[in-house]
Amino acid sequence: MIPSSDSVRCLIDVGRFPLFHADDAGILVSLSRTAVALVERLDRSASAMKLKRNVATLLLGLLLLLLSVGFTIYHEEVIERIEAFTMVQRSRVTLNASATERAPGSAEATSAATTAAAEKITDFSFVTAANNSVVAVVNPQAMYSIGSTLNVVVQMHDAANRRKRSGGDFILARMYNERLRAASPGEVADHGDGSYGVALRLLWAGDSKLSLMLVHPAEAVAVLDRVRETIPNKIVFLGTFVSGKVKKVTNCNVHLSTDKEVCDLTDPATGEPWSCEKPANMSCSALQNFRSYNRQRSYVSKQEEALFARGRLYVPLNVNYTVTTHPPNNTAEQKLPPCTAGLGNPSPSGFFWNGAWNSSYCAMRRFDTPQQVTECLKEKHIYFLGDSTIRQWWEYLVSFTKGFKYFDVHKHGKQQPKIAFDDKNKIILQWNCHGYPFITQSLTFSRDVQYIAKQLDDITGGKNTVIGLSLGAHFTAFPLAVFERRMRNIAASVEKLLSQSPDTKVIVKLANTRDVGTVQLFNNWNTYRLVQITRDVFKHLNVAFVDAWEMTAVVNSLSIHPTTAIVKEQLNVFLSFVC
Incomplete structure (x- = not known):
């Protein structure tokens, strides 16, 4: 007896097979419609009797086989295909939340x-x-x-x-x-x-x-x-050009989108791009200062905002x-090696206990008194180069030790170079901000914004020279390639400096966690990606690391500028590598 289309409908009525998951029911409905259509088509062709018998028998056998095994074989593959079809919004980006296999920023x-x-x-x-x-x-x-x-x-x-x-x-x-x-x-x-x-x-x-x-x-x-990589101009930079009593303000950016004539301010030594719209009847060299603000708009759909x-x-x-x-049976205290460059940045890099950070891979020291800090820095020239999170280090040391005198460079703007010195102990402590993009609402003079690679090229180095580097906070809104190019330029200058002056100490501070109030621009996912790039770029160089990322993430810190207590712990790690 040849089953009719009604018979096939009856056999594959998914309501009779409660062993299936709801998702499987959808698969069976789809198969049933296909089977019914084939049988009905054959019903209309009397000359296809033999073919009808073979096909119908084959369909019936296949359906019974699938029902008997409960989709054991097909289940995973079919469900995956359904999900792939019905949820095209699912991310195809498989960026690892801990260690991405492909090159960051590639x-x-x-x-x-x-x-x-x-x-x-x-x-x-x-x-x-x-x-x-x-x-x-x-x-x-x-x-x-x-x-x-x-x-x-x-x-x-x-x-x-x-x-x-x-x-x-x-x-x-x-x-x-x-x-x-x-x-x-x-x-x-x-x-x-x-x-x-x-x-x-x-x-x-x-x-x-x-x-x-x-x-x-x-x-x-x-x-x-998507927002980071495809919409680069989310931060507005305004450059002020001055010629005599005339001032004109134009747009500037790393990737400037404009139909106007442009001043190409790309750095010839590093290739770091920067440009501004050229004001009418003024020279490009008339650029005097700049400031920035965040575009107050959303870069995602209304539905995506809910994420x-x-x-x-x-x-x-x-x-x-x-x-x-509990402590191990062997009560002998584990001896960690001294904190020196070249140890890498293992994870975990350390842990907090009783509010104090302890290194997991080197014997770090405590610097709890001004005298201990001063003795460590004696006769040294310390350069802090980067953003405001490493400027916090400068500010803490100047305030904590009490022996520094501030050298006034008589410039306007918060981002001006900061220099302090201790005559008695022959210590020079200075901070310089990194080059564009530098996000700031404060009026900042263009001459004060220097690329770190160029600053490093001007440093002689030596056993009494210590360099602290920190970048990240100003790059989270930009494509990863912008940050990776910057860090590779800096790493090349570090490698050159260390080849000429191997005794120079270079310590890289990783970016710390931050606030997420404007999450589309500034978020800790993008910050983490920058941390990955920094680790990757410097891992082969003879430098030391201060893992500010782990030190802030582990205490759920959500501030771009960590508390004084955290800054102190970061400096304890830094000074352990210095001394």
Whole structure:
């Protein structure tokens, strides 16, 4: 007997097979429609009787086979294809939240972000949901030893509680104990399939709590990548040209978009681009100062704005796990090597205990009195080059030691060079800001904004020369290629300086976490990407690192300028490498 189309409809009525997931029902409906259409077509052709029998029997057998195994074989592949079809907004950018495999700022990363630009969020049920995600500790123990590693597996789910099948979520992990004022960072590995591995070293005795934070879901990360890479002129820079009593203000930028005549101010030595609209009847050399402001507009759709609502930022995952750690059986104190350049920047780089930062890889010292700081800096010339977060170091040292005299350079503007000296101990301490782009509402003279690579080329170096570098805060709104080019130019100058004066100490401060009030421009995902680039560019050079990223992320600091207490701990690391 040849089954009719009605018979096929009856056989594949998904309501009769409750063992299937709701998603499978959609697959069966689709198959049923195909089968019915084929059989009906054959019904209309009497001459195709033999073919009809063969095809119908084959269809029936296939359907019964699929039903009997419950889609065991097909399930994963079919569901993935359905999700790929129905959620084109899902990010195809698989940027690792802990260690991206491809080169930061590479053409591949930029291309991926550009591809994501065409994808708009329309169905939020597919967005990663922290409260639906599952956290499991691997081989949990009743007691752990100091120095051992707690391994955790995280499986992310979306708002409809479906398992995520692609990565890209930005997750931060830490262990902490509020009573002990202790905290240490964890390392998150993105497996690219919606699951994540988390490794956390246990670094103090006593109890510790596990914390996992979804900073941004993958869908928000894709939007931030798109905005960063495809809309470069989100910051407005206004340059003031002065000729006699005439002043004219024009637009300036790294990538200036204008139909007007342009002053090309690209640095000939480094190739760093900068340009301004040329004012009529004035020379390009008449540029005197500049300031900036952020464009007050949104760069995403109304639907996408919901990804950055307050309740969707820094959402904790559901985890309630406490670890008890005891000292190792071998009570011999572990001896760490002295803090010297060339040790790299392992993760975790350290941990807080009793509010003080402790290095995990070198024997750092404490500099709790002005005398200890002064003795360390005696007869040294210290250059702090970069942004305002390393200017905080200059300000702290001048204020804390009390022995410095401020040298007034008699210039207007907050970003003017800062110089202080201690005659008695022969210490010179100075700060200079980095070159364009430098975001500031304060009037800043163009001559004070110098590219760090050029500043380094003018430094002789030597055993009494110490250089601290810090960039990042002013680059989060720009394409990654802008920052990577800058850091590679600086690294080339550092390498040249160290080849000429190997005794020179160079210490790189990584960017710290920041406020996220204007999240489309300034956010910690973009900051983290800059940290990755900095690590990658300098990892082969004989420099030291101050991991300000881990030191601020582990205490949930959300300020572009960390507290004085954190600045002090950063300087304890810095001075440990100096002395």
